[in-house]
């Protein structure tokens with residue numbers, strides 16, 4: 428098994444999970460071009476496409492890939508805004524694609540129908556989470572509520588710590604700038620920031636991250652930690668009424684934040 432992050436558009440990643448026989452599961456192809464090029468150069472053949480949510484920068488290349496490889500199965504959330512032929516999957520669904528077994532986790536918040544795909548085959552735990560969980564951050568609330576997104580992130584946070592987290596965008600350094608304002612004294616965050624800076628300088632992706640790393644560094648997964656609660660309390664001018672309110676305040680704060 429080989430995991431590739433293909434850069435697409437300005438800062439998206441198309442994830443490719445390649446097996447030893449040259450088959451590959453493609454996740455969130457916002458463009459067809461990077462997949463066609465990588466398939467030719469790397470000698471793989473897509474066996475399935477997985478889509479996390481309806482935004483065009485995640486699905487835009489699907490029709491062209493289906494035309495190029497007729498009959499290519501697509502797995503997508505229940506959402507009429509995704510018009511391509513697809514097997515629709517929702518929370519708790521289990522399916523096999525390209526020989527891998529995936530569990531579907533509903534993660535509403537960024538969009539109402541957003542789903543994540545979790546692969547756990549005994550050796551490896553992999554999460555494809557689109558625009559829900561980013562390294563050191565999380566997706567914007569375009570359609571769902573703070574409570575929904577907090578619930579979704581809590582489910583992802585409960586996956587094994589070794590789970591490799593394959594996010595939809597390269598946002599780690601800009602997220603780090605915000606996270607360090609929230610938690611300036613978190614040494615794990617300091618280390619992750621330095622590591623990510625070195626990776627970007629070497630023109631490498633900062634992803635995948637791991638659940639353990641995000642639990643240690645990502646303020647949006649740390650809404651029960653004293654330092655994060657204190658930062659939210661300072662903004663609110665009072666004690667927050669539990670982790671959902673901490674999360675909501677962090678999200679609002681980040682929406683208006685410029686490094």
Ligand SMILES: [Zn+2]
Nearest residue numbers: 480482537558
């Ligand atoms: Zn999106």
